[in-house]
Amino acid sequence: MPLLGVLFYFSKTPRFIPEPISQAKIFSTILLTIILPVLVYYLxxxxxxxxxxxxxxxxxxxxxLLINSVIIALVITRVFTQTEIEELYYFFVGILLSTLVCFFLAVFKVKASIHMLAASGFFMFAIALSIHFHININGxxxxxxxxxxxxxxxxxxLKAHTYPELIIGSLTGFIPQLLLLKLWL
Known part of the structure; x- marks a missing residue:
């Protein structure tokens, strides 16, 4: 979902971002949010x-989840800093907050759907971009x-989750993105 958010941003933003910069950001996102987590899983x-x-x-x-938090913090500090692309910076801050909430829920033996967390966080980010840039992305x-x-x-x-776990996951992804809107919208 982080890569999807980055691709969605670069495809919808009316801002001019030079092609080499956007490609470097996309490559860095692939490396840190897909390849590195797969390698960490195998480890x-x-x-x-x-x-x-x-x-x-x-x-x-x-x-x-703890390792993923460190990876997302790395993305925030090295790839999408607040002074470069503010919208993506806050998108990743929201991802970090959601991941940390999910970690603390796991510490207290509460299981949340990470699939729903990611999808609902991306959904809220897309709505925010629509409002921020005044673009129609209703489809x-x-x-x-x-x-x-x-x-x-x-x-x-698949019996992977119950209804409450799906709701908790959805809210855990949606709410941090919603709360951060006041900082960049």
Whole structure:
């Protein structure tokens, strides 16, 4: 979802951002939010810290969420600083807050859907961009709502989550993005 947010931003922003800069930002996002977490997962699997990629128990989720928080903090400090691209900076601050909330929920044995967390956070960011730049992306927002429903349905169908876990995950992704709007909108 972080990469999706970055791609969405660069495709919708009316600002001029030189092509080499946007490509470097996209490459950095791929490297730090996709490739590095996959490598970290295999390291954790080798060290027997996780059983599977599904992270079924709250205890299994703690270390990956903590490591992900460090990675997102790295993205905030090195890739999307506040002075460069403010919207993406606050998008990643929202991701960091959501990840930390999910970590603290796991510490207290509360399982939240990370799929719904990511999708609802991206959804709120897209709505904020629409408002911020005064652009009509109603079709994209409608598609995102359908995808949110599909993700929730699939998580229930696979018996990966319960209704409360989906709601907690959705709110954990949505609320930090919403609260940060007053800082950049």
């Amino acid at each position: 954790l699997k080798t060290l027997n810290k996780v059983d599977s990629i599904y992270l079924k128990s709250t205890d299994e989720r703690k270390l990956p 994209s927002i409608a598609l995102m709502m359908i995808l949110l429903g599909a993700i929730a349905t699939s998580r229930l169908h």
